[in-house]
Amino acid sequence: GVEIRLFGGSSPADGRVDIKENGQWGSLCDNNYGLAELQVICNTLGYRDTLPYLYHLPSLEMHRVPFGVNQMTCSGMEDHIAQCQMSTTASCHHRYAHLKCFDSVQQFYSTTGTLTSDNYPGRYNPNTDNLYIIKPPPGLYKLSVDVFQMADIGDILQIKESPFGKELGKYSVSSYIPVALSSQFWIRFKTDDQRSARGFKLHWSPFDFKDLLSLNCEVNRWGAAINITLLKMANLQVNYSDIYMTDPDCYGQIVGDKLLFNQLYSECGSTKNISHFYITYQNNLTFISENVTHEIPLECQIFKDDRVLHNHQIDENLELDDDNANGSTESLFHVDLYYDSELTQTDEDQFSGKLVYRITVKEDHYDHYLLLAQCFLTTKKNGIDETFLIVKNSSPLLENVIIKYLEKGVIVLEVQVSDNVSSYLECEASWKL
CATH class of the missing domain: 2.60.40.3210 (Zona pellucida, ZP-N domain)
Incomplete structure (x- = not known):
């Protein structure tokens, strides 16, 4: 079959166009070819939908080949140059076609690294088509995109395993880009002629099980x-x-x-x-x-700090069971609400103007001393809220506040309030050995 390569350039997507036929490598003569022919050459190499261009060397090439291809005609829809019409000649007279499939190609060979779009963190250039090839030593690598900002849907970041390999992702505006795994990465960044934005920043490193x-x-x-x-x-x-x-x-x-x-x-x-x-x-x-x-x-x-919260609404028929008498389930503390100093949980009808909070370190840490850094009590009556600092550094600040240390990890906070008042308690608490 017919094979093709770009030889002697700065990357696999740049160089002299060599064509292999019947087991021999020839070269494409330096004639005027249309965009369709150039695109099919890049298609054959795995670079689709590019805007390639020919360039000419200033001097003759002392390059001997058994044949030259002096005519090539394609429609632009072909996947491979073997589908185009070609004619050969014995000599190209030392002038050969050189092609770039991308505006620029950068290659990286390290095990770890960072890659950014041109001008990052400034705006990238419009109407460009760039290729970045990451080919580290053999192994499995992780590619993570840290920053991704495109101006419009015409700006695209494509990630593949190789030119003909599996596509790992194709992203544009507002895309979520997951981590990709591969032995190498071929990254194409194509922009249109409209607006530009910040672009992208990504990094790669060897895959570790911790990455899961x-x-x-x-x-x-x-x-x-x-x-x-x-x-x-x-x-x-x-x-x-x-x-x-x-x-x-x-x-x-x-x-x-x-x-x-x-x-x-x-x-x-x-x-x-x-x-x-x-x-x-x-x-x-x-x-x-x-x-x-x-x-x-x-x-x-x-x-070892957390907030102790309890919201008591006087106008609700509150049954003080374990479900609604405790603080947040994510808290490190239990908060139980009582209406008397005997710590008897009763229903709403027996409220007597006294709120008694028993604050307990959860059972995992019951052997630690509980400390109240500060507590605020907000009361609401007739639509008016009032907030009081009632505890500071484990000491009460008001006469109607009593703190009792029953045992390690257990504090009883007793607050005298007016009848028919809703209240909200918030404490910053911690504990120590």
Whole structure:
């Protein structure tokens, strides 16, 4: 069959047009060819829809070939030059056609690096077609786009595995660009003649199993997620049931393209280390692929401060059970509301103008001393809100506020208020050993 290459240029998309036929390499003579012929040459090389151009060397080339192609006629719709009409000659008289399929081609060979569009962070040039080739040493690499800003739909960023390889993505205005995995990347940035914008900034690095993980440390539970799309792109043969935490019974739950692990820190074999300001939880995600065990470490550091909140509406028929007497489920503290100092939970009808809050460190940390940095109480009556600072540095500031330390990790905060008043309590709390 007929083959083609661009030889001797600055990149695989630039150089003298050589054509192989019947096992021999010849060259395209330096004649006047139309855009259709030039586009088909670039199509044959895997560069479609480009705006190529011929250029001429200032002197004769001492290049000997067994034949030259002196005529080529294409419609522009062909995928390969073998579909065009060509005629040959014995000599091109040392003048050969040179072609660029792109305005510029840059090549990168390092294992890690950063790539930006021209003029970044300024505006890129309109009406350009640039190719960036990332060919690091053998291995699997991750490509992440950090900044992406296009002016209109005529400006396109295309990412492929190779000129004829799989397309990893094609993006324009307002596109979300996920991480791509490949052994190499061919990145094309094409702009129209309209407006311009900031462009793009991306980086690449060797793929690591940790790249499969995203971790959102919640107050009382793991927020770990394995990216299923990346797992498939990495060609890892693994069953989702073979991905688990330190306790093999702690599996993930599939939600969209994520495998989520939302178990409590107190479960699944997690360990914790307590310092003056933080609690650090640790665990591992283990998965088995092709009989090889891999581990991804998990670590969450939780600051030992949180807010104690309770909203008491006097005009609601509030039953003080565990569901609505506690603070936020994401809080590090329990907040229980009572109406007497005996800590008896009663219903709304027995309200007597006294609010008693029992604030308790959650059971994971019951052996720690609880501290109230400051507390604010907002009362509402007849549509008027009033906010009072009632506690500062664990000390009451008003006569109608009493603080009782019952035991480690338990504080009772007693506030005398007027009858038929709604209230909102907010405290900044922490604890120590």
